[in-house]
Amino acid sequence: MRLSVFFMPTLKETPAEAQIASHRLMLRAGMVRQSAAGIYSWLPLGWKVLRKIQQIVREEQDAAGAQEVLMPTIQSADIWRESGRYDAYGKEMLRITDRHDREMLYGPTNEELITQLFRDNVKSYRELPKILYHIQWKFRDEVRPRFGVMRGREFLMKDSYSFDVDYEGAKRSYEVMFNAYLKTFKRMGLTAIPMQADPGAIGGNLSHEFHILAETGESGVFYDIAYDELAAKGEIDLDALSRLYAVTDEKHDPNAPNVPPPERLKVARGIEVGHIFYFGTKYSKAMNAVVAGPDGNPLVVEMGSYGIGVSRLVGAIVEAFHDDRGIKWPESVAPFKVGLINLKVGDSACDTVCEDIYRRLSAAGVEILYDDRDERAGVKFADMDLIGLPWQLVAGPKGLAAGVVELKSRHTGEKQELSVESALARLCG
Amino acid sequence: MRLSVFFMPTLKETPAEAQIASHRLMLRAGMVRQSAAGIYSWLPLGWKVLRKIQQIVREEQDAAGAQEVLMPTIQSADIWRESGRYDAYGKEMLRITDRHDREMLYGPTNEELITQLFRDNVKSYRELPKILYHIQWKFRDEVRPRFGVMRGREFLMKDSYSFDVDYEGAKRSYEVMFNAYLKTFKRMGLTAIPMQADPGAIGGNLSHEFHILAETGESGVFYDIAYDELAAKGEIDLDALSRLYAVTDEKHDPNAPNVPPPERLKVARGIEVGHIFYFGTKYSKAMNAVVAGPDGNPLVVEMGSYGIGVSRLVGAIVEAFHDDRGIKWPESVAPFKVGLINLKVGDSACDTVCEDIYRRLSAAGVEILYDDRDERAGVKFADMDLIGLPWQLVAGPKGLAAGVVELKSRHTGEKQELSVESALARLCG
Incomplete structure (x- = not known):
């Protein structure tokens, strides 16, 4: 582009209205x-980032065996009257x-x-x-919407619902979704910590809030560093997890029986991006969602629900990855992988080399944003840092005379002078 | 799957509530x-089909230079008060x-x-x-919703909006979208005829409804067969098109000056799936969408809008492609390319061959639905015809003993006995 x-x-x-970094940066970056x-x-x-996040969520749901619908x-x-929630x-x-x-x-x-859909068709x-x-827009009429897309009224959410014949099955479904969530957030470059939503219920507790770590996070989080070791294995066993302490500040109780000693208690800040919970037969009983059991008798199904705030994640990722100059996108959700800066539009060497790079990277399927505007270098650098593409490739008359372009990593700030061919090879890898 | x-x-x-073929078949096919x-x-x-249609629409919009947002x-x-339409x-x-x-x-x-978004940012x-x-859900509170997704209240629509500095520019944008529409519908296997929405205004008329031909279509359509020749060229010139007669029955006037002689007048039935129109400065003037012109003076922008009924297309395609037994999806929008029928689940030869086919086609990226249910052959054939996948691959004990499977085209009904290897080669092509 x-x-x-x-x-x-x-x-x-x-x-003026933007109080937090992600809101400011998302507005400023357009x-x-x-x-x-x-x-x-x-x-x-923004839409490109939202779609990439959505696609990662979708792929991990599909890989976990969940099936996509759209309500x-x-x-x-x-x-809602059937479930009793309309008035509540x-x-x-x-x-x-x-x-x-x-x-x-x-x-x-x-x-x-979903309970209606299930009962009518299964x-x-x-x-x-x-x-x-499904991944669909929801609306909650917040009394005071704020923080940009982090607490909007119309927001995009992925919500899954599991249906099982018994508690053991429901727990397996819960575990499948739990691990799918860890993979989902990891692919976005995030560290997600599952917080016990109801820390009193040790052992039998099937409700977790997923918080991603960000210095500017909304909540304090307290968790046992043994979690990091458990998470490193890739798959987490719920029973092992349930013994570990992990709660947000509002639920933190220094005297709780499983609080780890200070050297093992990690204190950080987090942003809630997912919530999963088992709710048994709450809706299936109220709405008569039954299936014929093996003996022919009706069986009230066990359900769970699993949400991810998809549009909220855009803001949360910006909170986790930014500096004073702008956003620093993880590559998996970046709107473009490469930003190409032509330092002197109109200079024939610069134009020729940039057009060639643009054409070749596009042909190789590398998403590239080419700053071909007739603007000052300072404006171009500032905009590119602001929008936070992982790689910046800078071509100017001086460098080209010496046969080099500059490749900069937005994450580390590291810069390298390379020949055009070497730079292309690096970016196509 | x-x-x-x-x-x-x-x-x-x-x-009982379904009055038209697409509504019946979409309900029956689940x-x-x-x-x-x-x-x-x-x-x-259904969601798979809707997403494929959406993706074709998106790709052709992108190829035409339109940029995707989400409102x-x-x-x-x-x-809506600013434009004067709230009360109207x-x-x-x-x-x-x-x-x-x-x-x-x-x-x-x-x-x-979009006019608000434009004026605040350009x-x-x-x-x-x-x-x-953007491609987004819309709501129109129809007094009597009917015909399934063809006339629902909540429906998915692609709507584009063009902004130009003058009429000539607006006409070019219109032409770009016009041709993008022809390509879009063609990729779905459809013949789309652009009907003059306001046939009185010959020459200067920039408003077309796109109707796709279907025997069960809702409107009669009358058009000059010269259109087919023009369309065969791939790109249509608006001025050439404007001389050709093409209207729906409600606007058909046998005495209009450009009605072709009977041997050149094609009479068919159609379903409206798109509508494009130039509306000049109607909204930009009312809402003050101006840009600074070359001389620094404010310039009211010229606009056009371009809609495609994305969810409606699912129904329209079923109307265009079905028979008594079910749907016949064009390959580009089919939910799966291949339906594999195991005629005798539990038979070790059938199971082995089917599992092998399923694994190999999946690995080759061919979308395949494997009917591995323990059901009678009749049920399987009926379901597969109903859901209308382009290719059916049937494996039964008798055929396998002779070293063959049967490959059937849902469109032509043609059946062929082939070795497994030949069938796989055909389906991977």
């Missing part, structure tokens, strides 16, 4: 724009009346809808286990 | 389920009041929101032309 045509309205000034309180449009740069955003109030949900639910005066709502979550225990998921 | 675990609840009986009037959940089979579903009433829109607009009593709505279309004529698009 050529920056001269790319729709990326960067801002020099920090918008990734998003607010159109109403807590409601955002995603511009091309609608607008739901009937009727099914409160003002965060966006309630809507249609032209025929039917009560509808914009889904804040999908337990009811008849026998033989069809279980099943894990269904 | 193994059918024994795939969530595909097919129906033997035709649901592609969609209605959750409220005109609101559908997409099950895995939210919920909009503020304020911008009528009951099809789903109007919503949030917890702070602010008037909101679920976007039925996005002219206002400042100079140098940044034009620009075509921005």
Whole structure:
């Protein structure tokens, strides 16, 4: 993509309304724009990142055996009355009346809808286990939306739902999703710590919040460093995990029986990006989601639900990876892998070399943003640092006269002078 | 994917509420389920098709130079007041009041929101032309939703918006989108005829509805067969096109000056799947979307909008490609390319060969649905015809004893007995 045509309205000034780094940087980089309180449009740069995150989430869900569906955003109030949550949900639910005066709502979550879908279409225990998921926009009418996409009203969420014939099955599904989550966040370059959502219930506790570590995180997190060793194995066994202490500050109790000694207690800051929990027959009983069991008798299914805040992750990743100058995207979610800076547009050596690099990297399938604008070098460097592509390739008259371009890593800041061929070889690897 | 675990609840009986073929077949094939009037959940089979259609639309928009964004579903009433459409829109607009009593709505279309986005972020004529698009769910509160996803309330639409400095530029953008549409529909195996939306305005008319031909189409269409010759060239020149007669039945006037003689007038049935139009400065003037012109003076931008009914296309394609037994997907949008039928699950020869085929085709990246259920052959054949995968590969004990499997084309019905190796070679090609 050529920056001269790319729709990326960067801002020099920090918008006054932005209180946290990710909000400031996402606005300044031209990734998003607010159109109403807590409601955002995603511009091309932001939308590319959101889609990459979505795709990683999808691939790991598929790899775990979950099947993708898409439920609608607008739901009937009727099914929420069946579960008993319609009146209980409160003002965060966006309630809507249609032209025929039917009560509808914009889904804040999908337990009811998936339970309805399941009960109408799955008849026998033989069809279980099943894990269904979708990635869909939700709406929660927050009283005070803030922090950009981190606490918006319309937000993109991946939610999965598991259906099993018994508790043992539900626990297996939970474990499958748990490990899929660890893989998902790891692919985004994140360290995710599963916090016990209900730390009182040691052992039998099947509810975890996943927090990613970020210095600017919203919550304090306290966890046993033995977790890092466990996580290094790749797959985590829930029973082993349940013995380890890991809670957010609001639940931290220094006198709890499994708090590790100070030298093993890690204190950090985190951002919640996922929440998984087993809820048994809460919805299936209320909504009569039963299958025929092996003996022919109806069997109320055991359910769990598993959420990831997909649009929230964009902000969370920026919180985890940025410096004073801008964003530093992990390569797996970067909107482009390479930013090519032509230091002197109009100079025939610069133009020829840059066009050649642009053409060859594009042909090799490397995502590249070519700054071909007629702008000062300072503006180009500042914009490139701001938008945070992992690699910057700089071509100027002086370097080219000496046969070199400069390759800079946005993460480490390390710079190297290389021939064009060497630089291309490095970036195609 | 193994059918024994795939969530595909097919129906033997035709649901009473379904009046047209696509609605019947999509319900019976387990592609969609209605959750409220005109609101559908997409099950895995339907969602796969919808995503493929979406991806073709996206690729052709990108190839045409349009840039993808994502605008939210919920909009503020304020911008619709600026354009003057808030009161004019009528009951099809789903109007919503949030917890702070602010008037909101679920976007039925996005002219206002994109115009707001443009005016806040594009400042100079140098940044034009620009075509921005998104693929997003819309809501129109139809008084009587019907025909399944063909006329639902919540539906997926691709809408593009062009911004130019003058009429000539706007016309070029229109032509670019026009040709992108022809390519888009062609890749889905469809014949799309651009109907003059306002046939009175010969020559200067920049508004077309794209209808795809289907025997069961909702509208009669009348068009000059010279169109087919013009379309065969791949790119269509708007001026040449504007001389050709092409209208839907409601606008057909046998006495219009450019109606071709009977032998050149083709009469068919069509389904509207796209609509493009130039609307000049209608929104930009009302909402003050101006850029600085070359002389520094403000310049009101010229706009056009370009829609494709993405979820509607799923139904339209089924209308165009089906028979009494079920759907016949064009390969480019088929949920899987191959359906593998094991005629005797439990028979060791059948199981071994089928597992081998399944593994090898999957490894080669061929999308395959393996019917490994313990069901009667009749059920398997009926389900496979119903869901309409382009190729059926059938392995049974008799054939395998003779060293062959049967390969059937769902489109032509043609069957061939082949060795496993030959069949694999054909399907990997």
